[in-house]
Amino acid sequence: MVNTDKDIVNLKSLILHIDSPFISISQSSNNNTDEIYTKVTATIRDIHGKPLGEKKIFISDSSNSNLKKIKIYESNNRTEITTVSEKNYEGFFVKADKQGNVLFFIHPIKSENLILKLFSQILGDTKPIPADHAIYIVDHTLDEIPEKYPEPEILNFIEGDLISDGESKFLVRIPEYDNVQDGDYILFIVNNKYTGNVIQISGKNYLSKFFPLPYDIFDKEKEKEKEKEKEKEKDHFSYFSYIVIRALGDITKYKSRPLTLTYKGNQQNQPWADVIRIYDTCQVYSSYGIFPDSIVYDTVDDNTISQYKKTNDIAGLFVQITGTNDPNDSTKVALGSEVTLNLYINSKTGVIYWSHTLIMPYAAGNAGKNVELTFPIPHDLLKDRESYEDRSSMIYFDYQVGKDTDLNVTYGNIWQATIDTDIYS
Known part of the structure; x- marks a missing residue:
């Protein structure tokens, strides 16, 4: 059977979207993880943008052993999906609905550190496509991790108001922290929530570099409260910090102290000047x-x-x-x-x-x-x-x-x- 253009899958549509890429399990959970999970979605389309219904998608991980440490559930979040072996890869199949929508859920089995790097493909038709984020499962909540590492450093900023001069990104550097190891993942946190931005240490002098991050990770909205019939603006503070996860998935004992700032937005109030x-x-x-x-x-x-x-x-x-x-x-x-x-x-x-x-x-x-x-x-x-x-x-x-x-x-x-x-x- 010869594939027509309508059968050719848009590879970008195979990218799995991870709803909660950082899953933290409290030390007091007693391994009760039933209500701890992330939703994973995609919409499969052909190269013309039309949804492709009822396609079977094979999901795998960069490490065959990782899938044994989680439970996968169908779109109802109740029916468990079993893993299979295909071409020396451990994985599982998920079927898109008639509109091309893919939906499943991932639950940790117990309080155990783990990094999942998922890939999706249609066997025989496409290559494996990486998900938009890795999933970091850690055995502490952020509140349970004490502060010790130094604050992140933003180029040309010390404290107070952070203002974009028309560019979409700012530059950040991580100071030396205890026992830096090659392969460490630095996860950036704003207001106690993972931003989805991460860097991985590679080489001896890696931490001497500045890295671009989007200003949009910060809250630039303003609360309005009425006082004597006048609207008074109250700035939101952003608490910018990071955590460190080792290459094999273990989270370190400490997190950084937060850098407190108020993001004032793009002072030019024009479209970004630095994007393609x-x-x-x-x-x-x-x-x-x-x-x-x-x-x-x-x-x-x-x-x-x-x-x-x-x-x-x-x-x-x-x-x-x-x-x-x-x-x-x-x-x-x-x-x-x-x-x-x-x-x-x-x-x-x-x-x-x-x-x-x-x-x-x-x-x-x-x-x-x-x-x-x-x-x-x-x-x-x-x-x-x-x-x-x-x-x-x-x-x-x-x-x-x-x-x-x-x-x-x-x-x-x-x-x-x-x-x-x-x-x-």
Whole structure:
């Protein structure tokens, strides 16, 4: 039987997404691990973005013995999956549902240190594809580990406010800690939660280097509390630390002291300046609707957003992003992708950042290959955005597939224009 394009699996869709890559078991648990687990998911698609239902996926680990130390359960988290041996690999099979969704659960059997590095493949059709994260199972909770190691060091930062100057990443270095060993894993922690970011010690002078980490691991939101009928902003503190796990999975007796900081965000309030952008720029339309004469090129004014009351979404603008089922076209988003649109406005009367996430349709339009995903932009975000006294106010759009913290996040090119709107527009 000859495979058609519709049968060819998109290898990226085989990447297993680990919901909780750090599993800690309290010393007081008495090996009761029934309620301690991580969810693992994927959606299998063909190279055109269409879900492939009922495919059998073979899951293995980098070490054959590791799977004997865990229990695997089906999507109901009750029916246990047994391991099998295939081509000298220990593993287990999981069947995708009719929509291509894969779901299973991993439970530790007991309080035992372990590192799982899962791979997925369709036997006979694809190579093994690594999961997005390793799973670290440790026999202490973070609260049970005493602080001793020195704080992480951020380049050009001592204490107080951490501010991005337009770049998506900062640089961090780990000082020497007790008994550094080649192969040690350094897991970065923010507010007592593993961020998903890790480095592995390789070589004698490895700790003398600085490593990039995404600013997005920090909480940049602000709580608002009312005081005397005025809103007062209260900053969130981030407590940035690390733990050390040996190459064979044992967690060390100590963790680092936390570095306390307040992340103030991107002071430029513009799309990231240091990321690679592969997708086409989005198309922006006025509130009059989506047609060629409504395209906005370089100016957003009162007239541009004036027809919002006639739109179903009370939208002052519409933004369209193109998706494709063509596996050879990397300038457009793959069908079925989760797309996040980002809006930035810098004006005399307000600085705005807003984002919204939608799913690119799974099927192409009548033309065959491409489809448009439309984001209505709320009118309230766009009105009363006056120009500065000495310069124009600016509006920007960009978009991304994935989060800033994801290793494989991809970005669209930047759309920008001037904006000058009245409060009554």
